[in-house]
Amino acid sequence: QVQLVESGGGLVQAVDSLRLSCAASGRIFSSYVMAWFRQAPGMEREFAAGISWSGSNANYAESVKGRFTISRDNAKNTQYLQMNSLTPEDTAVYYCAAGRSSRWGQKTPNEYDYWGQGTQVTVSS
Helix, strand or coil: CCCCECCCCCEEEEEEEEEEEEECCCCCCHHHHEEEEECCCCCEEEEEEEEEECCCEEECCCCCCCCCCEEECCCCCEEEEEEEECHCCCCEEEEEECCCCCCCCCCCCCHHHHEEEEEEEEECC
């Protein structure tokens, strides 16, 4: 079992930056593929970024590519999402996800087994 706790959300202005963190419990963090999803009001949860077990591979949604960077530190059981050049369209609850899948970078929520409680990111214009 893995417990995930996100932090780092908040209210920022457009073009500002934020870094989200996701702290995981357990001693086998490195065996999970990780990802960030987001959900805006009235919308379905959507994939933002995914990362492989070692952190050497990552993929992104087209809407965030070039602005967001996902990373992980297996020694600290933590993954991150650096978000730059934020726009109001990035406003959402951001969720950390962990999966036991044999493939990293999956873009559908049901590929992931554990979820954090979410952290709100609000970007004002």
